[in-house]
Amino acid sequence: MSEAKEPSASRRAFLTTGVAAAALVPATARAKDDPAITGLPSWTTTPGEGVDARPYGTPSQYEKHVVRRNVEWLTASPVSSVNFTPLHELDGIITPNGLCFERHHAGIAEVDPGQYRLMINGLVDSQLVFTLEDLLRFPRQNHVYFLECAANGGMEWRGAQLNGCQFTHGMIHNVMYTGVKLSLLLKEAGVKTSAKWLLAEGADASGMTRSIPMEKALDDCLVAFKMNGEALRPEQGYPVRLVVPGWEGNMWVKWLRRLELGDKPWHHREETSKYTDLLESGVARRFTWEMDAKSVITSPSPQAPIKHGSGPTVLTGLAWSGRGTIPRVDVTLDGGKNWVRARIDGPSLSKSMHRFYYEFKWNGEPLLLQSRAHDSTGYVQPTKDELREVRGKNSIYHNNSIQTWHVSEKGVVENVEIS
């Protein structure tokens, strides 16, 4: 093995034990007695911890590697930075709360719910203040939505760079929110007809603000206080965040403290100097809110190599669109010469992640894996070259192109680009 070039030590360890053990022994051969069966493990003989040991449960001690991770060289300080969801370790469509990626501009605000206030001001009949208790007295709704940072994949514009879908695609999570429709709160204040825009503002030390057009505010936005059934995590905006379905994550203002109605957009920092997409011509697009349809194979992937050798293999991945549902995902094993339809399993909800699978028998030859999402508007996820053709390489944001993974005959997976 040319070990020097293997991506990581732990992956090597996996391979030497995994591949050697599984691939070479035919299923029909008589196996040696397995001590996992013939021996009595301690968990079978001895009682474990009682119900009082873990009042808030945590994952198994064997799952400690399943964590959010950051890329140190990306930003100047971890206080104004991002970490990434370990997509390669997850299945289904819901992201567990403790694994939802984080993006803060001035760290995690620890807001005291007793002192939480939400103000509505500007072009309304009556400027109002709500406490958290007040918000809990409005009718609630539950919706599953993905939240994707507009910069997800931003490091890959110039070429394949990071080995792992956690890093190339992990600025996303998919959560069931419980909250109050923003339109209900606005109705309570009485929106004036001159109001065309809404400014959402956070209570953190960055004072995050974004301008949102009224049509969206009155359409499907939520003022949410629960995620996956429990209170929002501090890093996700506890006690209250804005939910802007299908639109870029930066607009989902956390620690939401104020909603102002106005007749024009505010053109604040996060919608001018950032979150605008520079094109090759030197012109930049602004207000690029919707997240285009996208998909990625989460396993096999660089952090989830094939360890079992040739034979039955499960390929799985995620697809989503800010414009609706994902009725179809195509998968190729040969770098796009031939495609097959993947099987979508689980709920198909608008502006939510979709889980897809493709089961096949791997013959042990190298593979070039790709997935291609189709959304309910008919839009088809573009290749990297197709996207660069219309966007150049300087956009940073909204890279929704097709990802390629190279699988070696040893099952090692690498992030590559292909012709």
Place this chain on the structure above:
Amino acid sequence: MSRFLNRRSIAAAVCVSASLFAGWAAAEKLGLGRPATEAEVKAWDIDIRPDGKGLPPGKGSVATGEELYGKLCASCHGDFGEGVDRWPVLAGGKDTLKSEDPVKTIGSYWPYTSTIWDYVHRSMPFGAAQSLSDDDVYAITAYLLYLNDLVDEDFVLSDKNFTTIELPNKKNFKLDDRPDSPIFKKRDPCMKDCKESVKVTGRARVLDVTPDSGATKDDAKAPAPTAAADAKKDAPKADAKVADKPTAAPKAAAIDMELAKRGEKLFRQCTACHDAGKGAKNKVGPALAKIMGSPLASVPGFKYSKVFKAKAAEGAVWDSATMDAFLKKPMSWARGTMMAFGGVRKAEDRQALIEYLKLVAPGEPGAKKAAAPKEAAVVAIDAALAERGKKVFRACKACHAVGKGAKNKVGPGLYKVLGAPIGSVAGFRYSKTFKKKAAAGEVWDAASLDAFMAKPLAWAKGTYMAFGGVRKASDRKALIEYLKSVGQE
């Protein structure tokens, strides 16, 4: 069980009164919440729009802005807005938007002046948001415009002339027209025999910037040129060098020859005034024969300025931290120094210079250890100042215990800090940045404490001390005097 039955019967009783169950129509208001008072709206509604809506009355000059910027902004954004490490670049970048490496600054990219005012006012300085007065914000905005060659040096920005200042790149923004692009056309993509051959054209492994899977042993790796996070190209290489150091034995810190070699080249700009290496003589500046690890102002025969004499009296030592701070801004780090030199702007250049000095001008082995604690022990305490420091220290008490046997809280226990090696409090879990400093043999002296307290997050990038910093130099001095006094009582 009876409890459940009870509740059910209560529910049944309540059912009788149908009006209690009246739902409410979507069109109707609930009457929840309360009216916001005028003062409340004023307190929170701080946003500014391009048309000037929201601007408070006030004004500020470029000159005032320069002073404020130097104190509050330059440590991250650079003296000229060029950006330190990965902090945002604020000036320059003209005509780069179509290039391979666009530099998006206020002058080259931002469309509106109001964005500067609003953002500085609501979020800056980093770590002390919303601490600036309106006039301060006008002044800093004016200075940022000046740094971008958009106004003259005698310009004064005010609410009166604000909307007349247009940024040059305003015209180069357009609305989202993604749906008009060819890739949005409905397509029925090919499924079979779509291409003849496929070639791998690029591999992530070539760049190798993925963090290792071991969460604790991450090496800082040099990223390739990328658009990511508006990253700068040159900084990470220097970071990688720093990260290498902890593996070397802390005592005989190995010299990075490649870095030192680069430092030698950079040192050329210093040779007009400084002779370096064995047998070096004093010129306009002191001979640099034994510097790294030596006490400040200790070169025989050189006539030092007052500021250096004072620092020497405090027991300060030339280590990587003090040298870096001095080289960065000689005249502000050592106010009144005779070294009429603007400073070395790039962190990696300073690192190279220091590496070169370590190579050609190492101090006496052990000089650091001998000098600092002894000096600190002899220094008399200004009791009144220490008393004032004790008061200022109240702000620190939530996280730091002080005195003999002080326990670690959120921050390390503080006892005999002056002269102690950085990152040496037993049982405290230090951030990487402090571990690095510890591995480099850095010591807490008045200079390093002052620099740290002034801007914790900038001086020790990645520190867990989530504290904005002590702005007043006099407060920092008092704090240091207080810390000195602890352990000497």
